[in-house]
Amino acid sequence: MTSIDWAKVRSDFPILAQQVNGRPLLYLDNAASSQKPRAVIDALVKYYEHDNANVHRGLHELSSRATDAFEGARTKVARYLGAESAEEIIFTRGTTEGINLVANTWGVANVKAGDVILLTEMEHHSNLVPWQLLAEKVGARLRFIPVADDGSLALDRLGELLTPEVKLFAFVQVSNSLGTINPAAELCRAARAVGAVTLVDGAQSAGHMPVNVRELGCDFYAFSGHKICAPTGIGALWGRRELLEKMPPWHGGGEMIVSVTYERATYKQPPHKFEAGTPNIAGAVGLGAAIDYLEAIGRQNIFDHGAELTERAVKHLGEIPGIRVLGPMHRGALAAFHAEWAHPHDLTTFANEHGLALRGGHHCTQPLMRKLKLPGTTRASFYFYNTADEVDRMAAILRDARKFFDR
Amino acid sequence: MNTELEELYQQVILDHSKRPRNFGELPDAVSVHGDNPSCGDEIDLHVKFRADGGVEDLKFTGTGCAISLASASLMTMKLKGKPRAEAEEFLRAFHQLVTSDTAPTQKGLGDLILLGGVRKFPQRVKCAMLAWRAFEQALHEPGATVTTEES
Structure with missing residues (x-):
């Protein structure tokens, strides 16, 4: 050390x-929210005092500085999570929005009536309610890995619960109410073996331990900035590129389109396809500063x-x-x-x-x-x-x- | 020790929270469920009204913090056998006691006065009011559910 x-x-x-x-x-x-170091607060002030403008639009100096700062933060998040490229990082408002995005895009396109969504009994409401909504919408069923008496997952039940009907397995890496650290890589491997897609809720892990999505072997990983020294209202979702490319958009609007007629629109490639509207630019800048800060400590x-x-x-x-x-x-x-x-x-x-x-x-x-x-x-x-x-x-x-x- | 805490958690209040009076079911009563979802406080209040609208008997069951349980316990003791108008007057007076700096004019609040310490803890007013809101509901619209979280 x-x-x-x-x-x-x-x-x-x-x-x-x-x-x-x-x-x-x-x-x-x-575990509810972290405090912010001077470096993050200063990054927000500097952004607003020097570089603030909308991103990806203006051909003027400030817009290009804001765009560089915003996209630079995306690169930092990608590196922080061990992603293959920055194109796999979607900025969100936080873990909750990341999970809802997956449920409403990948989920709606891929989960069908009779399919099973596998969760655990220790999920935060944010990794439970979006799946309840999806299950209700498409006629899927929810299934839960029980919590054992010692507060760990009853992994002896995994074999009988993680069956080929499971289309998605979503679980928390570190439980916010028990503290349990789940064996995420092992769970993702088991899911892959039955063809299930995995989503890891990283709200309590992203700022607390080394995380590498490729080593975890998951398909989606969501976290919140405010729990890792960044401002509130910013977070990120990492998704495996081949899944992101096939997912329909969620929110429609500016920023996410290539061309629009009165009748229809064509969409940008990920990640911008999933980022309609003016994003939380300052939040992303703050998240980038927080990541620099955390990485300096290790x-x-x-x-x-x-x-x-x-x-x-x-x-x-x-x-x-x-x-x-x-x-x-x-x-x-x-x-x-x-x-x-x-x-x-x-x-x-x-x-x-x-x-x-x-x-x-x-x-x-x-x-x-x-x-x-x-x-x-x-x-x-x-x-x-x-x-x-x-x-x-x-x-x-x-x-x-x-x-x-x-x- | 902090005096505001001493005022909030007086011996009588702790005693009522650990050994709540009138705790249990009441057959043939009007029942109201009250809860504060973010706290986890839950109460089922059972009230038997007389033909003239007066409170014949009342009991409660539930789980919650010391303030919500003590308030429910003291409330049931106070309201048992009271004519309707007087019970409504206590409801109004208790609300004033826990929310306002002006002391309620209602006489005879007795040990309920001890819950006045709650007014220094605005986040806990909903705990103290839960049983009372359930009682108010029983007076006006029995069988419903109440919460004090939006108030």
């Missing part, structure tokens, strides 16, 4: 140097640091009576837990009064919470700017919470 000056890294995030309710902000809701370093913090947190939590940590040992940078002495919302209110930002609730995985018979959980999620000292402070606040509620 390369030696990183984590204190210096932390000082790159202006928002972290503040007090909340009279205490130093202790931000542990990174994703393996980020993963190792997160694993250290999480291990420390799980150990602390295990020592507090009445707390049960969910999910398997091998996990992403988050720890979700049930405290028998306080409801998640009472606990997060208590935490907030101590400057600690935790997430309480169902984490957009309602069916999973129902299966686990929990009204919700409390979740601490870490990023590379969090410190071991912060984990210890979180534990101290939770110990105080127990004294407070369990009286």
Whole structure:
């Protein structure tokens, strides 16, 4: 592991140097959204102060600078994901939009009545509801790989569930509510063997570990910028070129056409075919800056640091009576837990009064919470700017919470 | 310790959340389901009205945070046996208690006053109001579902 000056890294995030309710902000809701380093904020300011114009249209200087910045960001995303080319990267508003795009284009064209869409029981609503909508539209069926008691996928059931009727297998790489790291490459290989197309929900993995779509062997990979230090409202979908080329467009409008008559239109090649309207140019520029920033630190370093913090947190939590940590040992940078002495919302209110930002609730995985018979959980999620000292402070606040509620 | 937290989670409130009164089913009652989907708070409120519209009895079942459970528990104790007009008056007074800086003029709120600490926590007002909205629904349109998340 390369030696990183984590204190210096932390000082790159202006928002972290503040007090909340009279205490130093202790931000542990990174699985919901990450904070932004100065480099990303500066990139947005620089773009708006110097280069802002619409892309791909004007023949003037600013438009060509904006286009270069926008397409340059696409190249960065392609490199970041190990894609073969920038033409395989579609800018979206985030993971949710990426998944909806696949459901509404590839899905509508390829999934037929009686086909099966295979998901897992730990999917975020964003990787569940789009498939429910598609299944309803075309008459397909949904099937789910169960979650085992330890919070991992019941892979012993894979053989019976991943049958030739499965047209699409969509799953999360790192669960936002359990922290489970799924064996994505193994799952994609198994899917390929039965001819199923795969979509990996990378919302919790893209900024936390090295990701290479060619090594994963998936067909689609979607992620959100705002969880990896970029602005909100930008994300990307990677798709295998041969699939993208055969997919019908989704949204129609400017930007995505070659020529238009009153009766019909012809469309550009991917990725522009899927990017109707003026895109989130500044967002893409910010995403490019975030990728530069993360790559300078190194994703393996980020993963190792997160694993250290999480291990420390799980150990602390295990020592507090009445707390049960969910999910398997091998996990992403988050720890979700049930405290028998306080409801998640009472606990997060208590935490907030101590400057600690935790997430309480169902984490957009309602069916999973129902299966686990929990009204919700409390979740601490870490990023590379969090410190071991912060984990210890979180534990101290939770110990105080127990004294407070369990009286 | 933080005084606003102390005010929000007073001993009586924690006690009611852990041992809610009037918790259970009530045969032959009007039932209303209330939930706050983003929190996961759920309540089924069962109310038996007298022929004159007064509240004969009420019970509830459900799961939720300490505030929603304590509010439901204290509400059922307060409203049991109350004439309709008085029950409506308590509903109005309780809403004022948890949302407004002006103290409600209604006398006899009793331990419900302890929930006044919620007004310092705007995000938690919906928790305190859930059982009351369910009661309001039972008064006007029994059998329906309510939520306090849009309010």
